Amino acid sequence: MATPLRRYGAGARVYDVLSGERWVYHAGREAGIDLLAPRRGDIVIDLGCGTGLNFPALAAAVGPEGLVVGIDRSVDMLAMARRRVSAEGWGDRIRIVESDAAELDTGRIHALMAGERDRDRADALFITYALSVFDRRDEAWTRARTLVRSGGRAGIVDMQAPTGRWKVFSPLAHLACATGGSDIRSRPWRLLERDAVAGTVRRTERKGGHLVVVAADLP
Ligand SMILES: C[S@@+](CC[C@H](N)C(=O)[O-])C[C@H]1O[C@@H](n2cnc3c(N)ncnc32)[C@H](O)[C@@H]1O
Helix, strand or coil: CCCCCCCCCHHHHHHHCCHHHHHHHHHHHHHHHHHHHHCCCEEEEECCCCCCCCCCHHHHCCCCCCCCEEECCCCCHHHHHHHHHHHCCCCCCCEEEEEHHHCCHHHHHHHHHHHCCCCCCEEEEEEEECCCCCHHHHHHHHHHHHHHEEEEEEEEEECCCCCCCHHHHHHHHEEEEEECCCCCCCHHHHHHHHHHCCCCCEEEEEECCCCCEEECCCC
């Protein structure tokens, strides 16, 4: 069903302010970065990067030797992301690619990484509040994980209905997800839990269980 932000077009200009970033979603992003633990010199793929709200933490973590590749299908969200990159002067450490994640030309991303940093696989894949929005999340995940080197890491931050005594906020959480076109029942972190190296899954929750944060090593 079409929702106001479903295509992330007209909403791009107001996304950072109206998406609840400050009061709710920043907490999951921060926890995701902690669990993913990007290192100096890493190449990190930010799939469904939107306006680039992960970029400050990722750019700081990887430093000038590293590279962040932000991928999204929305021209308008990417326009905001590019504006952020230019305003912060991160031109040398962030590259932006417009693509539907389920149809991602992985060869193009391998070539981009090789051209920028002399190796064609990423050290980490980070996906925040995006997989639950994707129409074909399995295809998107399958393609994206092939971009990561063996022994690299992935982190997924996404949403579910709040749990325990926080269930009273469930209607609000459902409304926020419906407005953003996100399927609150999709539990996309299960893709990572399924494909991770056994024993490496790290998980935490924020905001009464509404935000689920999972990171793990990939084989
Ligand atoms: C809720 S926003 C999250 C953006 C960002 N990751 C964040 O944490 O703020 C979801 C993003 O997924 C993007 N998106 C939705 N479907 C997509 C697809 N099939 N391929 C790539 N990006 C997609 C939207 O354009 C939007 O930027």
